[in-house]
Amino acid sequence: MPALPLDEAGKYVAAAYIVFLTLVVVYVAIIGAKIARIDRELTELASEDDQ
Amino acid sequence: MYSKGFKPLAGATVVTLATAMALVFFYAPLDADQGFVQKIFYVHVPMAIVSLCGFVAGGIMAIRYLRSGDSSWDVRSYVAIHLSIILGVGVLATGAIWAKASWGHWWVWDEPVLVSFLVVVLLYCVYYPLRFSIEDPERQARYSSVFAIAAGAFVPLNFAAVRMAEAYTHPRVLSQTGGNLPGEMRLTFLVSLLAMTLLFVTLWKLELISKHASMQLKRLKRKLAEREAVAA
Numbered sequence: 001m002p003a004l005p006l007d008e009a010g011k012y013v014a015a016a017y018i019v020f021l022t023l024v025v026v027y028v029a030i031i032g033a034k035i036a037r038i039d040r041e042l043t044e045l046a047s048e049d050d051q
Numbered sequence: 052m053y054s055k056g057f058k059p060l061a062g063a064t065v066v067t068l069a070t071a072m073a074l075v076f077f078y079a080p081l082d083a084d085q086g087f088v089q090k091i092f093y094v095h096v097p098m099a100i101v102s103l104c105g106f107v108a109g110g111i112m113a114i115r116y117l118r119s120g121d122s123s124w125d126v127r128s129y130v131a132i133h134l135s136i137i138l139g140v141g142v143l144a145t146g147a148i149w150a151k152a153s154w155g156h157w158w159v160w161d162e163p164v165l166v167s168f169l170v171v172v173l174l175y176c177v178y179y180p181l182r183f184s185i186e187d188p189e190r191q192a193r194y195s196s197v198f199a200i201a202a203g204a205f206v207p208l209n210f211a212a213v214r215m216a217e218a219y220t221h222p223r224v225l226s227q228t229g230g231n232l233p234g235e236m237r238l239t240f241l242v243s244l245l246a247m248t249l250l251f252v253t254l255w256k257l258e259l260i261s262k263h264a265s266m267q268l269k270r271l272k273r274k275l276a277e278r279e280a281v282a283a
Contacts, residue, residue, distance in 0.1 A: 009087035012152035016091040016145040020098065023141045027254060031261050038264045045271060 054260050057253075064249040071239070071246040079239040088152040093239060095145040097247035098138050099168065103206050105135030105251060106175060110203020113196035125192035128199050130258045132178055134251060139172040163213045171209060174202055 075093045082089035112128035115121075146165060147157045159165060181198055185191040232240060 009152060012088055012148050013090045016094055016148045019144045019148070020094050020141055023137060024250065024254075027137060028257070031254075031257050034261045035264065038261070038268050041268055042271075045268075045275065048275075 054256075057256050057260065060249070060256065061253050064246070064253045067242065067246040067249050071243040074239040074242055079236050080233070082236075085153060088149065091145055091149040091152070093243040095142060095149055096240070097244040098145065099142045100244060101247045101251045102135045102138035102142055103171070103210065104248075105131050105138065106171065106206045107203050109135065110200045110206075113199035113203070116192060116196045117200075122188070122192055125196060126262055127255075127259065128196065129182070130255055130262065132175060132199060134255055134258070136172065136175050136178075138251070139168070139175070142168060143172060167209050167213045171206060174205065178202070 071093070075090055079090075079093070081087060109128045109131035112124050112131060116124035116128060146168070150159060150165070151157045178195065178198055182191055182195045185194055
């Protein structure tokens with residue numbers, strides 16, 4: 001197949017990089033949310049222990 | 052435990068990723084044959100290499116678990132495999148996009164590299180049901196480690212089998228003769244590979260930090276519950 005023109009090839013290149021960035025962002029967001037939940041539970045436990 | 056050196060590592064990852072992106076779009080020349088579409092190569096191939104190495108690393112960590120009985124090696128192995136599967140899904144998705152742009156089809160079944168990678172990812176998809184169908188933590192870790200070692204040994208064998216196959220419709224990037232990448236493209240590729248490796252290690256450490264904190268919290272809750280039971 002001949003090389004695609006830049007305007008058409010750009011869509012595919014953008015799609016590939018968006019897939020990669022989305023995977024990384026979603027992964028970091030999930031782990032970040034987990035760490036935030038653990039932090040919240042620890043704070044609750046500490047305050048319960050103080051009472 | 053795992054957070055030591057995490058911040059500098061994360062910083063190095065961000066800088067290397069940004070450098071790799073800049074090299075991909077502003078330094079590496081356009082491919083004479085494929086044109087702009089070839090830029091997908093700089094994300095697709097490093098992701099595939101790091102994913103496969105992650106599977107093998109998961110197997111090596113599983114060996115360390117079986118030798119030492121230290122459950123932290125089982126967790127390390129699990130996280131490495133988990134991350135490699137996520138990257139593997141990314142490889143299949145970016146590969147399909149590249150195939151559509153280059154060959155006009157989302158998937159080509161007679162292309163050994165594509166199909167063998169799919170086989171590896173599908174093989175590792177079995178890891179989750181195997182691991183989480185076992186309730187006893189010790190048995191879970193032992194069985195998962197055996198799987199991780201067997202599957203980890205399959206990865207390089209599979210790679211070698213594909214290399215020895217006769218049909219080479221997929222471009223070879225690195226070979227014993229140095230491959231056929233010009234200097235700028237080779238540099239960009241190597242920086243992208245380094246960035247992907249650093250990203251893998253950073254995310255691996257991040258998940259280990261989360262897992263370690265979660266286990267600590269569970270232990271703390273158990274202790275508090277025991278203390279309350281004694282007090283009552």
